[in-house]
Amino acid sequence: MPFDSTSGTPDRMMRLLLKRKSEQIHLALLATVAAFACVYTLANYYTGNTNHMLATMSVLPSAGVAFFLHRIGYRITSKVWNVVHSLFYIALLQLMAPRETLIVVFFLPLFIGTLIIFQGRQRKIGYGLLLLSLAVFATLITTEYSIGELPALSSEALKLEWMLNIGGASLICILEIFFIVRINDLFQRRLVEQTQEMQESNRTLRATLDTRDKLLSVISHDLRSPISVLSLALDALADSSTSESQREIILNDIRKRTSSTLGLIDNLLLWARAQKGVLSYEEHRMALTELGEMADRHISLLPSEKKIEFIRDPAPTCNVNADRNMIDAIIRNLISNAFKFTPPGGTVRIRFAPNGNACRVVVSDTGKGLDPYEIERIRSGHAFTTKGTSKESGHGLGLQLVRGFLHAHNTELLIQSKPGTGSEFAFELQRINPN
Helix, strand or coil: CCCCCCCCCHHHHHHHHHHHHHHHHHHHHHHHHHHHHHHHHHHHHHHCCHHHHHHHHCHHHHHHHHHHHHHCCCHHHHHHHHHHHHHHHHHHHHHCCCHHHCHHHHHHHHHHHHHHHCCHHHHHHHHHHHHHHHHHHHHHHHCCCCCCCCCCCCHHHHHHHHHHHHHHHHHHHHHHHHHHHHHHHHHHHHHHHHHHHHHHHHHHHHHHHHHHHHHHHHHHHHCHHHHHHHHHHHHHHHCCCCCHHHHHHHHHHHHHHHHHHHHHHHHHHHHHHHHHCCCCCCCEEEEHHHHHHHHHHHHHCCCCCCCCEEEECCCCCCEEEECHHHHHHHHHHHHHHHHHCCCCCCEEEEEEEEECCEEEEEEEECCCCCCHHHHHHHHCCCCCCCCCCCCCCCCCCHHHHHHHHHHHCCCCCEEEECCCCCEEEEEEEEECCCC
16 A cells, blocks of 8 residues: 555654554564464474364464455454464463473563554554453463363473474564564655655745745736836827827837736746646657747847847757747747846857757856856746846746746756856757667
8 A cells, every 4th residue: 555645744644654564564473373383283293293283273274364354454353363363372272281381482472463563543452452361371370271181291392392382482572573673664764755755845835835926926016017007108109299209119118018028928828837737748859940940939029129149050950859839938938038137238149959869959148147046046946036137027937937848858957157157058858860
């Protein structure tokens, strides 16, 4: 049964771990009882002790009943049956043999096993069975009860019985301790793994909540503000007193704000679809020349006032499998990000190149760069933004969309940057037929 780390509180997790541990130890003890029953049946057969042989042989079908009950889901009943039938056969064998054989030493592993296999709410059952076992044990060692006439054993036979019983009980106790230590180690490791997974889930959740808060801020401010400005600009255009030069300035501002707002809306829609799981990966065969054409199209839509030089290197012959819509969004956001943080008169360069079994896409700029803290925040999934070199506002979702879409392609966003020296964002896609 797989363990679900989200199934409840740490206390509930521990109870589930203890329950699973007790089930495994119960089956291990059941197998040990059956194995010893086989060994003692053979030993009694060779020594000619028919009564003991029949008694130990009957342990096997009884152990089979306990195993069957466990398999069909009656696990508590299976445990009770296992303890009761072990108690019965130990007492029966002791009543059929002289007290000097020390068959009662098998009560010690029985006591230990009873305490182990009943955990959680089953402890009361375990304590009840333990008290019953102690009562039977006390009765056997303080009374002279027996079944029939006890066989007379020679000193050698008595010594052999004594050694077998002491050795067998000791071995079962050792096996019980071994099972406990081994399963405890296993579940300690499992608990550490679950804790690490929960910590990773918490980090992802925090990043998602930060992005959600950023999204609410975007909707309340970054969408409302441009639309309000556009409304005022349209009122100014409708005013007959506005001069032609002022109209031209207003129209350029409208174009810039409309382009920025459309990019924001596109990212919001993509982000929402990705969060809902609606946006699925659809693989297509693409050439790097297609990616170059995507870059050219997005560059042509950017405002020209900053007079940024765009250099797009020719794309070599290199084919990849990729999702066309995701790749288009990745290139658009990387180019928009480079444009935003590059000062007027700066340079943005887009390069495509084969790189072994992959095709590499690089967008570099001569902008203000990123410090190590900002790079780490991008890599950890936090959405944040700063003003561009011409006071452009942002929403912080672009690079997170890029990062998420690249993960869908089983690749990562590679970042190289230092403050004041520009930035380089790159990614690689698996190449088709690299030879």
